[in-house]
Amino acid sequence: MRILLWHVHGSWTTAFVQGPHTYVVPVTPDRGPDGLGRARTFDWPDSVVEMPPERLRDADIDVVVLQRPHELALVDAWLGRRPPMIWLEHNAPHGDVPDTRHPAADVPGATLVHVTHFNRLMWDAGRTPTTVVEHGIVDPGPRWTGELPRAAVVVNEPVRRGRTTGTDLLPAFADAAPLDVFGMGTEGVAAHAGLPADRCRAHELTQRDLHAELASRRVYVHPVRWTSLGLSLLEAMHLAMPVVALATTEVTEAVPPGAGVVSNRIDVLTDAVREFVADPLYARSVGEGARAAALARYGLPRFLDDWERLLKEVAR
Structure with a gap:
């Protein structure tokens, strides 16, 4: 099967293209957003x-995966x-959640x-057939060492996105443990x-380097108020990191008891960070539970099997 999709979300696509098909990604001379x-x-x-776009008309595409509204016009053109x-x-x-029309x-x-x-619950899809294929992760392995008594946060553009990403919550977490914030636009x-540099450091790394850096931190903190389900959270769990996260959107499903601490009470979360930083053996035990939970629900084989069934249904 030949599947056309745009290179939009690198982490998700990395899992998707592990399947048995040919994956066609448009490329333009400038490698811009529609031809990366x-x-x-x-x-x-x-x-x-x-x-290149000019060859797609003769490419014998079986299925198109759209990820942005304007891609429908690109398909037509x-x-x-x-x-x-x-x-x-x-x-x-x-x-206007929950009245937002997809x-x-x-x-x-x-x-x-x-x-x-x-997400399925919150979007209004009208009469369009709708289903869910939960995330899958290419397993980076149980790499956690926790050698650094610091907390890791992964978020893109925390300054611009502000309360959405929980940037205003960082001082409370930084009071519990020094933070390393990874992601694009973290400078x-x-x-x-309002934090001194020794309590909050920013890092912009390639994906190849990120996992090793995360795994050396004692605990992973997910302060995001409103997002789908951060793949960085699932990757941290695969690394066998203990996680501390707000109980918003899908997090309560992703992080079961024994895999971390999930709450909407900031005092509960910051106390958990302190405890993990102070007790590496406890952090290791909970991290092992996080990895087991992530492999069971977000492992790559299940993800690829779910997509294979769906692709066959759609392409019939």
Whole structure:
């Protein structure tokens, strides 16, 4: 099967392209947002092939995976037809939740796929057929050492996104343990949060380096108020890190008892950070529970099996 999709979400796509198909990603001379081509900071197999837009009309595409509203117009312009379409929604809705209408609502020939059950519940999809395929993670292995008594946070653009990503909560967590904030656009996060540099350090790393850095921190903190389900949280669990997270969106499903501490009480969360930092053996035990839970629910084999069934149904 030849599947057309745009390189939009590198971490998710890295899992998706581990399947048995040929994955066609558009590439343009400027490698802009609609033609980024193959990933340069993720490991993708040779089954991911780049193709310029002018060749797509003759490419014999079996299924298209859409991830952004304007991609439907690109399909019409570049392919001149509409193959079976899967509209993949990575995000929780914004705006008038729970009345936010999805762009795929009532689009003929589309199947809407959410990555969490929370998202499916909150988006209004109209009459469009809708299902859920939960995340899958390429296992980085149980790499946690916890040698550094610090807390790791992964969030992109925490200064711009502010309360959405829980940037205003960082001072409370920094009081419990020094923080290392990883992600794109993290520069200036300490000053924005009013924290001294020794309590909050910013790091922008490639995906290849991120896992090793995370695994050396004692605990993973997920302060995000409103997101779908952060893949960094699931990756931290795969690394066997104990996790501390807000009980929002899908987190309560992803982090069962014994895998970490989940609460909407900041005092409960900060106390948990202190306890993990102070007790490495306890942190290790809970981290092992987090890894077991992540492998059971978000392992790559289950993810690929779910997608294989769906692709066969849609392509019939």
